[in-house]
Amino acid sequence: MTGKTEKDIFVRFLADRGMRMTNQRGLILDAFLRTEKHLSPEELYGLIRRKDRSIGQATVYRTLKLLSEAGLAREVDFGDGVLRYEHSYGHEHHDHIICERCHRNMEVVDERIEELQERLAKKYGFRLTGHKMYLYGICRECRKKQG
Amino acid sequence: MTGKTEKDIFVRFLADRGMRMTNQRGLILDAFLRTEKHLSPEELYGLIRRKDRSIGQATVYRTLKLLSEAGLAREVDFGDGVLRYEHSYGHEHHDHIICERCHRNMEVVDERIEELQERLAKKYGFRLTGHKMYLYGICRECRKKQG
DNA sequence: TTGATCATGATAATCGTTATCATTTTCGGG
DNA sequence: CCCGAAAATGATAACGATTATCATGATCAA
Numbered sequence: 001m002t003g004k005t006e007k008d009i010f011v012r013f014l015a016d017r018g019m020r021m022t023n024q025r026g027l028i029l030d031a032f033l034r035t036e037k038h039l040s041p042e043e044l045y046g047l048i049r050r051k052d053r054s055i056g057q058a059t060v061y062r063t064l065k066l067l068s069e070a071g072l073a074r075e076v077d078f079g080d081g082v083l084r085y086e087h088s089y090g091h092e093h094h095d096h097i098i099c100e101r102c103h104r105n106m107e108v109v110d111e112r113i114e115e116l117q118e119r120l121a122k123k124y125g126f127r128l129t130g131h132k133m134y135l136y137g138i139c140r141e142c143r144k145k146q147g
Numbered sequence: 148m149t150g151k152t153e154k155d156i157f158v159r160f161l162a163d164r165g166m167r168m169t170n171q172r173g174l175i176l177d178a179f180l181r182t183e184k185h186l187s188p189e190e191l192y193g194l195i196r197r198k199d200r201s202i203g204q205a206t207v208y209r210t211l212k213l214l215s216e217a218g219l220a221r222e223v224d225f226g227d228g229v230l231r232y233e234h235s236y237g238h239e240h241h242d243h244i245i246c247e248r249c250h251r252n253m254e255v256v257d258e259r260i261e262e263l264q265e266r267l268a269k270k271y272g273f274r275l276t277g278h279k280m281y282l283y284g285i286c287r288e289c290r291k292k293q294g
Numbered sequence: 295t296t297g298a299t300c301a302t303g304a305t306a307a308t309c310g311t312t313a314t315c316a317t318t319t320t321c322g323g324g
Numbered sequence: 325c326c327c328g329a330a331a332a333t334g335a336t337a338a339c340g341a342t343t344a345t346c347a348t349g350a351t352c353a354a
Contacts, residue, residue, distance in 0.1 A: 024333070054334080056334035058313090059332080059334070061310095099273065121244060121282050129283050130283045135264055135275060136276050136278060136279075137268050137274050137277075167350090171303095201302095202303085203304070205304080205342095208341095208343075228341070299350105300350085301351085302347105304345105306345075307342105307344070308342080311339080312340105314335105314337075317332100
């Protein structure tokens with residue numbers, strides 16, 4: 001048990017910026033960590049609300065942004081106009097494949113693609129800093145159901 | 148001069164759905180085609196407004212959606228909360244690389260990546276129907292300027 | 295020309311997100 | 325332990341992009 005917990009990291013991150021760990025931030029972090037899912041601020045707000053009626057949704061938005069800056073969460077944009085967050089600490093980079101019918105989504109990685117992206121960027125004179133890749137398709141289950 | 152023009156295609160598309168070609172739709176299509184750029188509805192609205200003060204922005208939004216369904220335009224989502232449209236007819240599929248500093252963007256393709264995406268989807272049981280890939284980086288010019 | 299249908303423009307409404315701001319909480323000295 | 329400065333909170337207003345509504349105007353086929 002010598003590894004830093006997410007909470008440690010967050011506290012440290014906050015302190016470095018002259019900010020404080022609070023009850024609300026703790027609650028939000030816990031709820032976020034407890035849920036292995038891509039969460040929108042709205043969804044997370046709903047979850048936390050069940051435990052603490054008094055929490056404000058602005059605080060959820062604010063804290064998720066902070067978690068993201070602290071490297072504990074990562075913003076995911078499925079392109080439906082809703083921002084989602086996923087765990088980042090201890091979770092490797094990955095992309096997503098999304099079913100257009102049932103919206104099931106999976107995390108995928110392909111080292112060769114990552115490598116080719118790097119080269120592609122270089123070819124156009126860019127130093128690559130990141131990328132977003134979303135694959136859209138129909139999953140096996142939905143294909144079975146019909147068509 | 149036997150090839151179908153974009154206008155022909157649009158008229159046909161509209162007719163097939165019991166819709167009509169109108170003055171406004173024509174203006175919007177023309178302005179869209181004249182501009183070789185990723186255009187937001189707002190930008191296109193601005194351009195057209197210079198020629199015809201009376202056009203409504205709702206019409207621009209509506210028409211761009213239609214052009215997109217007709218296969219003449221393609222929606223591009225750079226992830227900044229603004230929808231953009233690019234030419235689709237006679238323009239091959241491509242992805243984008245975007246400079247994080249100056250927002251310059253280029254169209255890129257890599258056949259090997261496309262191929263690997265296909266395989267990756269299959270591996271997870273998906274039939275691939277499409278994808279979005281955005282590479283983010285710093286372009287040569289911006290790197291020269293500083294850092 | 296004449297309805298019937300479709301399209302338009304103005305505007306209100308929506309939705310996710312962010313800003314504002316008065317109030318409350320936190321925390322390090324005294 | 326208490327105080328006051330600084331930071332955080334929650335309620336709510338504001339925002340920007342987009343969509344819905346709806347009365348009015350244009351279009352088309354007979």
